[in-house]
Amino acid sequence: MLNSDFRILEWASTHGAKQPYFFYIKDYKPFALAGIYDYWPGCEETAEIVSAAIITTDANALLKPYHSRMPVIIESHNYNHWLDRENNNTEELMAMLYPREYTELTCHAVSQYVNAPKNNDPNCIKSA
Secondary structure, three states, X not given: OEEOOOOEEEEEEEOOEXXXXXXXXXXXXXXXXXXXXXXXXXXXXXXXXXXXXXXXXXXXXXXXXXXXXXXXXXXXXXXXXXXXXXXXXXXXXXXXOOOOOOOOEEEEEEOHHHHOOOOOOHHHHOEO
16 A cells, blocks of 8 residues: 555544654655555445454554554565565565564654544644
């Protein structure tokens, strides 16, 4: 799953209030999160089911102060391996699911503006 917004948002509790933080790759480069999906076509009694989930792992050093988990980031050289429907090598796939220390990953605090679903513009990621 390509994160086309190039970001992860996380809220941390500080002094009883929740502060949102914007996590992103420096230079706003796109990155991919490890995800899984499934499809069940249904039958006469039940509707079809389409489901998806982002895979998480333990937080790395950057995210640990904000949350105990983080999404698994798939490195670009592994995109084809991760997305290959014929790849049944679970050992190879599982090896991609750990909390790497990404030197290009960074973050900054953002305002509470991001908390309103109607707000979907660049102001969501301005520094607080």
